[in-house]
Amino acid sequence: MSNTAPSQAKAESDQPQQQQKPQVLEEDDEFEDFPVEDWPQEEAEQASGAANGGNEHLWEESWDDDDAAEDFSKQLKEELKKVEASS
Amino acid sequence: MSFLPDEFRTAYSNRSGPNLAALLTPIATPNDPDRLRSFHNFSNADYVKEDLGACLFKNKKPRVSHAEKNAWVDIFAAYWEAVGELLELDIPNLGVTPVTIFVAWKKVANALIRGYSASSGLPAWTLPCLYSVGKYLRIFAINADLHVASQESSALDFQEDVAADSEKNANLEEAARVINRMFTLAPIEESRKWGIYNTTNLLFKTYFKINSVGLTKNLIRAINAQSDDLPPLEAFPKSHIVTFKYYLGVIHFLDENYAEAEEHLTSAWRLCNRHAVKNQELILTYLIPCHLVTTHTLPSERLLSPFPRLERLFRPLSNCIRKGDLVGFDKAMSAGEEEFVKRRIYLPLERGRDIALRNLCRKVFVAGGFEEPKDGQAPVRRTRVPVAEFVAALRIGTHALGRVDTDVVECHLTNLIYKGLMKGYIARERGIVVLSKKNDAFPGTGV
Numbered sequence: 001m002s003n004t005a006p007s008q009a010k011a012e013s014d015q016p017q018q019q020q021k022p023q024v025l026e027e028d029d030e031f032e033d034f035p036v037e038d039w040p041q042e043e044a045e046q047a048s049g050a051a052n053g054g055n056e057h058l059w060e061e062s063w064d065d066d067d068a069a070e071d072f073s074k075q076l077k078e079e080l081k082k083v084e085a086s087s
Numbered sequence: 088m089s090f091l092p093d094e095f096r097t098a099y100s101n102r103s104g105p106n107l108a109a110l111l112t113p114i115a116t117p118n119d120p121d122r123l124r125s126f127h128n129f130s131n132a133d134y135v136k137e138d139l140g141a142c143l144f145k146n147k148k149p150r151v152s153h154a155e156k157n158a159w160v161d162i163f164a165a166y167w168e169a170v171g172e173l174l175e176l177d178i179p180n181l182g183v184t185p186v187t188i189f190v191a192w193k194k195v196a197n198a199l200i201r202g203y204s205a206s207s208g209l210p211a212w213t214l215p216c217l218y219s220v221g222k223y224l225r226i227f228a229i230n231a232d233l234h235v236a237s238q239e240s241s242a243l244d245f246q247e248d249v250a251a252d253s254e255k256n257a258n259l260e261e262a263a264r265v266i267n268r269m270f271t272l273a274p275i276e277e278s279r280k281w282g283i284y285n286t287t288n289l290l291f292k293t294y295f296k297i298n299s300v301g302l303t304k305n306l307i308r309a310i311n312a313q314s315d316d317l318p319p320l321e322a323f324p325k326s327h328i329v330t331f332k333y334y335l336g337v338i339h340f341l342d343e344n345y346a347e348a349e350e351h352l353t354s355a356w357r358l359c360n361r362h363a364v365k366n367q368e369l370i371l372t373y374l375i376p377c378h379l380v381t382t383h384t385l386p387s388e389r390l391l392s393p394f395p396r397l398e399r400l401f402r403p404l405s406n407c408i409r410k411g412d413l414v415g416f417d418k419a420m421s422a423g424e425e426e427f428v429k430r431r432i433y434l435p436l437e438r439g440r441d442i443a444l445r446n447l448c449r450k451v452f453v454a455g456g457f458e459e460p461k462d463g464q465a466p467v468r469r470t471r472v473p474v475a476e477f478v479a480a481l482r483i484g485t486h487a488l489g490r491v492d493t494d495v496v497e498c499h500l501t502n503l504i505y506k507g508l509m510k511g512y513i514a515r516e517r518g519i520v521v522l523s524k525k526n527d528a529f530p531g532t533g534v
Contacts, residue, residue, distance in 0.1 A: 060385045063446060063533070082479070
């Protein structure tokens with residue numbers, strides 16, 4: 001199946017759209033048809049079939065940031081003085 | 088120039104569903120810009136069925152049953168008629184509107200449905216015809232609704248909003264009913280099961296478009312009910328599965344079932360074609376908020392960098408959550424509010440504020456360093472932290488100039504403990520927070 005945009009259908013939809021925007025979901029929210037029906041595993045996002053493999057780089061694993069930690073430590077001490085002074 | 092009946096025989100003898108489906112598309116191709124016109128000129132309204140019968144099955148090839156032959160003749164006759172309307176659409180004063188096109192195309196769809204039901208028995212490999220015709224049925228219905236709306240708004244300026252949602256989408260709803268018949272047709276026989284996800288996807292898209300997401304529940308129930316009889320998911324083409332999983336994920340997402348949503352969206356993400364950037368972006372738009380809610384983690388730079396739009400959508404918020412910058416978080420939420428609401432991801436993202444607060448408190452804990460090691464044992468973090476330190480941290484996190492009430496801070500801490508984001512208790516009389524010593528004071532964050 002070809003996925004080339006239907007020229008005729010498109011021409012039809014362009015015109016009325018200028019007059020009135022669709023009321024429903026955003027047009028660009030719609031999942032697109034894939035240009036091909038099937039593809040080999042190598043072309044899938046996760047090429048290796050291993051369970052969970054390759055997934056670990058997608059999300060931040062560590063909350064630690066050594067440089068910022070030192071700054072924060074200083075900032076906290078200063079702020080603590082103010083808190084103690086005011087109470 | 089190619090002749091449609093010849094192409095039909097070639098596609099049929101090769102048993103190529105996609106090639107056959109390509110014949111039933113309502114568009115001209117770059118290679119053959121006159122495709123529709125030349126097919127339409129090949130016959131006229133009185134003789135089209137006879138001509139088709141003679142040409143599609145010239146010399147009795149392909150050899151098919153009488154019933155199947157009639158089914159194809161009916162299908163292509165309806166197609167011929169629809170093509171005729173399409174060719175006249177742009178000509179003024181002929182009265183052909185997008186609604187006419189939709190009605191004509193519906194006949195093609197119905198002829199196909201009859202072909203697949205009962206006795207005619209079109210073979211399963213021809214199912215791509217059903218997908219393709221269904222796909223255009225939806226497009227023509229949307230165009231027809233837009234046309235009706237534009238007519239009405241120019242005629243009735245003052246009553247624009249009177250039409251109920253259902254009337255605005257009358258044609259698309261009709262399309263949904265036809266596609267629904269395709270869906271109920273799909274599981275009839277072993278061979279036809281292969282169409283089930285594709286037609287379901289078409290219906291999902293349609294129900295989303297007419298804002299009737301609730302109707303998808305019946306479809307999901309119907310699929311679950313026959314899941315034992317269906318081939319395993321891996322046996323289907325990946326495009327069917329990725330689309331199905333995406334919509335299933337979003338449906339659970341909208342129900343705030345984030346764990347289930349994440350499961351479906353993750354499999355959609357993994358199987359998705361690497362080159363389908365737009366679809367990848369859509370999957371991640373929902374997967375990222377899910378992940379934030381279920382595992383309290385943020386997207387990595389590597390994940391976001393290929394998608395500038397997602398970068399804009401999630402990066403500022405993620406940075407504030409990581410830093411524990413509560414004011415920045417609130418600003419990023421209101422800056423992105425319109426887009427978040429439009430994408431329906433505002434609610435789960437809002438929960439990120441707890442994670443920002445957790446990170447702020449975690450930083451206090453880390454800044455507290457370690458206790459004096461005892462008898463050569465591994466160093467233990469200081470687990471008794473004065474509430475005053477959290478008060479100070481909150482002042483930093485909220486950029487507070489004035490006083491931050493200790494009561495309010497204790498309330499925040501209690502909340503974190505209740506939500507399982509922090510382990511410990513507040514010893515109020517001593518003004519100390521006693522955190523877990525088992526290296527899980529902030530579960531899942533390594534401390």
